[in-house]
Amino acid sequence: MENYYQPKIETMPREELQKLQSERLAAQIKHVYENVPYYRAKMDEKGVTPDDIKGIEDLHKLPFLSKDDLREAYPYGLLAAPLKDCVRIHSTSGTTGKRVVAFYTQHDIDLWEDCCARAVVAAGGTSDDVCQVCYGYGLFTGGMGLHGGSHKVGCLTLPMSSGNTARQLQFMEDLQSTILCCTPSYAAYLAESAIETGVRDRLKLKAGIFGAEAWTEEMRHDIEEKLGLKAFDIYGLTELSGPGVAFECSEQGGMHINEDHFIAEIINPVTGEVLPYGEKGELVFTSITKEAFPMIRYRTRDICVLNAEKCSCGRTHIRMSKPMGRSDDMLIIRGVNVFPSQIETVLLNKGMSANYQIIVDRVNNSDTLDINVEMTPDLFSDSIAEISKIEKDLVNSLKAMLGIMAKVHLVEPKSITRSEGKAVRVIDNRKLY
Amino acid sequence: MFVKQISVFLENKAGKLAEFTKVLADNNIDLQALLIAETQDYGILRIIVDNPDEATEIIKKSGFAYKVTEALAITVPDEPGSLTKILASLADEGISIKYSYAFYSREHGKANIVLRVDDNEKASEILEKLNS
Incomplete structure (x- = not known):
């Protein structure tokens, strides 16, 4: 009843x-x-x-x-x-x-x-x-x-x-x-x-x-x-x-x-x-x-x-x-609304490359957010300590902007796949729909 | 003396180092020393080559993220204690070493040491005094 x-x-x-x-x-x-x-x-x-x-x-x-x-x-x-x-x-x-x-x-x-x-x-x-x-x-x-x-x-x-x-x-x-x-x-x-x-x-x-x-x-x-x-x-x-x-x-x-x-x-x-x-x-x-x-x-x-x-x-x-x-293009990650443009804003504000890739997946029923960013000659320094500092700063700024943690991975210049000259920004591997 | 050390950003992935060294090989650049500092995602490759200016041009053209730094290079007798003596005198003057690596010299019985320090000028003065 x-x-x-x-x-x-x-x-x-x-x-x-x-x-x-x-x-x-x-x-x-x-x-x-x-x-x-x-x-x-x-x-x-x-x-x-x-x-x-x-x-x-x-x-x-x-x-x-x-x-x-x-x-x-x-x-x-x-x-x-x-x-x-x-x-x-x-x-x-x-x-x-x-x-x-x-x-x-x-x-x-x-x-x-x-x-x-x-x-x-x-x-x-x-x-x-x-x-x-x-x-x-x-x-x-x-x-x-x-x-x-x-x-x-x-x-x-x-x-x-x-x-x-x-x-x-x-x-x-x-x-x-x-x-x-x-x-x-x-x-x-x-x-x-x-x-x-x-x-x-x-x-x-x-x-x-x-x-x-x-x-x-x-x-x-x-x-x-x-x-x-x-x-x-x-x-x-x-x-x-x-x-x-x-x-x-x-x-x-x-x-x-x-x-x-x-x-x-x-x-x-x-x-x-x-x-x-x-x-x-x-x-x-x-x-x-x-x-x-x-x-x-x-x-x-x-x-x-x-x-x-x-x-x-x-x-x-x-x-x-x-x-x-x-x-x-809004993504919902761990219940939180995330726009790729928010991530881009943080990256550009921090002097990072506009070539990035957002990878969303679901591991053990929990969403993961990974961001690959191309290293630039300007940002590169000979010191791991300094590069780690940049990474940590990025992670903190992303957390402040998005409200959730993202993992940042620095990748080589021009390594992010571009289709017709434009980088594929978001890869959502969750197969939600 | 100072040498031009080239540092290159490489992703921590199979084949990346080979890809890079091939660029040097194809342009007939001879590697004299090589060191990799690695993290989970990437590594910093540090090299000393026979022709740093030409190598820099090639690396730049190939699209790598790189930096050229002046590193202190010293030649020491290849025998126990010779490195300690140098490091102790730098430590006494408060010079901090960020990293260091060694390679054999072509000169018999000598070793080359690259020292990346926080104050190149001061370190160089100390070492000159030590030698005189």
Whole structure:
């Protein structure tokens, strides 16, 4: 028997749901037009007024919003509520150049936590459960999002944050955690550690809610088998709130989008044309209930397919497939968003060669990031101590920029393969999609 | 006396050294001394050749990352204690040695020592005094 956190909304007949979306969309567009000069300018430029947007059928008339817009409007340019009504921010990983700061009113936090609570209940969570949250707490949305959802459901919540595997396993055993929330790669790592240390048979896990990075069905089966739980996928992005934009039900056949809060579209990433359900394209979201930081037709750059078929779990909200790739060059490494341009910025700032190669792989279920950089005659000195200093400085600067560790390897001048004169910048050996 | 030592950046991979020495061989450059300092990813190859200026041109043209440094080269009797005597007098004056390597001299009974020190001028003065 399927459980719902908000049964009325989650199983609402589609016609009624679409009517609700239309009302909320019209009100949201009016709200941003009146309160956000940035949106007003974009709409004026396209010749669209709030009166033109009566319902979801008019959505396509609105201009898209991109990550570039977010950067341009940073930090307050897209704020739609008075700052005094905002109670929190979260931010994407990354740099000054790529950072996004999202604002939340208390209402926004409540609705976000509702979305996460739906995911926890769909994974079988009740007030009898012990929910161990090992997503990072802080600016990253993973920790506090699932934390809030777990609270709302009434689970005993363990705010572990990420890392310290020995402690994670100890709490998992001593407090008999039943639900595990973390990135799939960390779940795989925990599984291996649990088996190695022999605590595996003393664990009581029944469900895992895993997201923030791409993972395959093979990885799902591997984690499920090793930890003896059922693994549920969850999707979200800071721009829209965080995890819980979409979540998997017991059918494990795609993630239900919380359509009462987010309207999803699939577009051709090149032309911007809206594609019918079932076709593969870039996922675009409009947040229709956010007060502080509403996204109107925000291009996620995630490539996926939407499925409007009725789900046997009883939920009426459409499902999205796992992201199948990106329409930009962003890499997700250990759950952290990494743009090759960030790495290039660091290298050039440090006087390194513009000839570099980024190699991403997954070893023992954990992502690795290696950067090959060509040595230049200018940087080369006769001293290993000095070259090591350059390497260490690079590693530290990359860590500061990306938030994760990269291994730097100095290679000979002109040794990086060039195709048609241009170096192949990124080699991703993970085969995630 | 000073010699021109050429240092070259080489990746720590099979065949890299052969690839480099072939460049010298093809241009008829004779190696007199060779030393490799290695790390996990790369090595610094240090060489002394018969014609450093020509060798430098060739290395540059072949696209290697390299540096030419003046290193102190001394000839000592090939017998126990002769190196210690020199090193002790440099140490007494606070000269620090970054690295050193030795090779046989063509002159019978002598050995050549290359010393890379933190102060070439001062070291050279000390050694001249020692010889006089």
